[in-house]
Amino acid sequence: MQVSKNRLRENIVAYIFLSPILLFFTVFFAFAVGFSVWVSFKQWNMLISPFSAPNVGLWNYSSLFSDPLFISALRNTIVYAFTTTIAVLILSLLIAVALNNIKGAAVWRFIYFAPTITPAVAVGMIWGYLYNPSRGIVNEILGWFGIPSHNWLTDPRYALMAIMITAVWAGMGASILIFTAGLKAIPQSYYDAAKIDGASRVKMFWSITLPLLKPTILFLLVTGMIGAWQVFDLVYMMGTNAPASSVEVLSLYMYNTAFVDFQMGKASAAAMILFVIVLITTLLILKAFRKGGLESYE
Amino acid sequence: MSKKRAKITEFVKYTSVAGVGTIMVIPFFWLVSASLMTLNEFISVPPKWIPSNPQWHNYVDVFQHIPFLHYYINSFIVAVSVTALVLLTSAMGGYAFAKLDFVGKKPLFRFTLSTMMFPAFLFLIPNFYLIKLFGWVSNYLSLIMPFAVSAYGIFLLRQFIMSIPPDLIDAAKIDGASHFAIFTKIIIPLSKPALATLAILTFIGQWNSFLWPLIITSFSPQMTTVPVGLSKLSLAFSTYTNQNLILAGMVLQVIPVVALFLYMQRYYIKGIVLTGFGGI
Structure with missing residues (x-):
């Protein structure tokens, strides 16, 4: 009782x-x-x-797929998500390996990390000025190496690429920290044993470091992709002067449809599509890694 | 031979770390430098790297030419309120999930975790509709309430509270302590490291938050926060002439976050490593 x-x-x-x-x-x-x-x-x-409000059935969904701007947004988002996630992953892994056991690692880590705590809006604004064709220092610096000036943020050929470079610059810090934590967890004895067997540094990287970092890589791929699918702040700040079709991404399309054009139904349909994309990519990445033998490291 | 090779590897390592590091620093260097320029220096072609005479008064002017103080206060009120609410609700939920036994515990916890997978965009329209329905559009509740609970925060606190030894709680129970007393006298004080991690992640996330305040302020401009205010001025490049002042504002926007980071670095890094995000 x-x-x-x-x-x-x-x-x-x-x-x-x-x-x-x-x-x-x-x-x-x-x-x-x-x-x-x-x-x-x-x-x-x-x-x-x-x-x-009137029911329109699947009309919102079908009108999205007949809207060329939505198709551009879909294409640009896919390009952006894959390029930035993979570029951040590779670069931050290389830097984390280089930073491991380096003198003054804490200072370097702060330098690489500073963009991560800077508001994305500020990052977008700063780079917007840096990319300015006549007054910006990007063209100035490239000029020292004899590279001709470009209209980075207004030329449809370069605008998305310029935004992606900024995204990689801003996004590496967190990944470097996570890779550093992963590297620290690998026992030194593995490397010592490999050294005795006469393995080169490159060989050790491929057969010890990389396989043991698989869970970290998986984690960064999933979280990076989920974040990249939803990119908004950077494109909002840097994409205003480029032709819409060259930089439009899903989130911006949704924002404009909902809060500029007030087509709530159409915007909600776009949000549902984004949700399905996020879900499918997450599941696909998880599945691909399971095939690669992730279980043995968990 | 192998010594020489090791030296070469070291050299490559340091030059690449320093080379990429320079690329990381240049935009910040330029930001601070340009924030001290006169407007003429700022718009000069080719660009100037260093102001000939640092214009420190830019940092005073920004408060006179832009309602910057108003933005700053808004941002501060929102970030502090959300942080306080998230800490409270996460500690309460974390305690219930970690230490109490109740019907529906497992499904409720799974549900909490699953909410993290939904993209933020799914919530913009319904949440705006609700905020309008509640009549909150023109006050701080519109910026605070949709972020009052964090699934990640609940998860973080639950993991941490689970590691608190049950003996401590049992001893308090024998002494006749209520669940509420256990929560305030044992759980909260012992969870300080986890609460600090969550506090800094939440504060920085809110301080930097852009999309939701952008939507709210397009209906009630008096709710403008620092990121939204500066972005509006910056995008109006052709019509707004005090661009160098915006840069001073941006430096002032970044300073509290950097200070907080340097002061609580240990907790922040712990949070990053656990979540993979720079904010929530």
Whole structure:
């Protein structure tokens, strides 16, 4: 009797402690997801009640795929997500290996990390000035090496690439820290044994470092991809002067559709598509790594 | 032979680290340098690297030409409030999931984790609709409430609180302490390292937050935060002439975050390594 009374009390206490969280998730998560799905089948402009907005079935979805700007956004986002994630992964791994056992590693790590704590908006603004064709220092520095000037952020051939370079510059810090933690976890004895067997540094990197970092690489691929699919701040700040089709990304398309054009249904449909893309890529990456024998390292 | 080779490797290592490091530093160097230029120096062609006479008054002018203080106060109120709420709700949820036994514990915890996989964009429209419905658009609640709970924070605190020895809690129970007393007298004080990690991640994430404040402020400009305010001025390049002042504003925007980072580096790095994100 006493036991069950205690158990009942513990249940009540637990739900009192959880009540703010449950309330929050009900309102700002469960309702929100349901609402998004529901609105994606409606033509709604936020001025009237969504309940009196007309149902349009799958029209929002089909209108997206017949909108050339959406197709451009989809293409640019795919290019951006894969390029930046993989470039950040490779560069930060190389730098983390170089920083391992280097003198003054803490100072270097701070230098590489500084862009990560800088607001993405500020990063976009700073690089916007740096890329300025006549006053910016990017063309100035390239000029020292005899490379001709370009209109980095207005030329459709270069604009997305210029934004991706900035994204890699800003995104490496966190990955370097995570790789450093991964490298520190590899026992030195592995390298010592390999040295005795006469293995070269390159050989050790391929057959010790890389395989043992697989869980770290997987983690960075998944989190990096999820973040990159949703890029907004940088493109918003740096893409304004380029032709829209060359730099438009899904998030920007959604923002403009929802909060500039007030086509809430169409924007919700785009959000659902983004969600499906994020889900599928995450699952694919997880599956690919499982085939590579991730289990043995977990 | 192998000694010479090792020396070459060392040389390559240091030059590449320093070379890429220079690329990392140049934009910051330019930012600080340009924030001290006169407008004429700032727009000169070819670009100037160092102001001939540092214009320290740019840092005073920015407060007079732009409602910068107002932005700063808004950002500060929002970041501090969200951080306080996230710490409280994460500690409460973390305690319940780590130390209490209740019906539906497992599915609720799994649900909490699964919310992290949903892209933020899915929530913009419904949350804006709700904020409007609640009548919060023109006050701070619009910027604070949608971020009051963090699934990541709950997860972090749950993992940490699980490592608190059960003996401590049992002893307190025998002494007749209530669950509330255990929470405030044992759990909270012992969770300080995890709370510090969560606090710095949340504060920096909110201080740098852009998209949601951008949406809210397009309906209520008095809610403008530092990133939104500066971005609007910066994008109006042709019409707004005090560009060098915006750079001074940007330096002032970055300073609190860098200071906080240097002061609490240990906790911040721990959070980064655990999440892979520079903010939440």
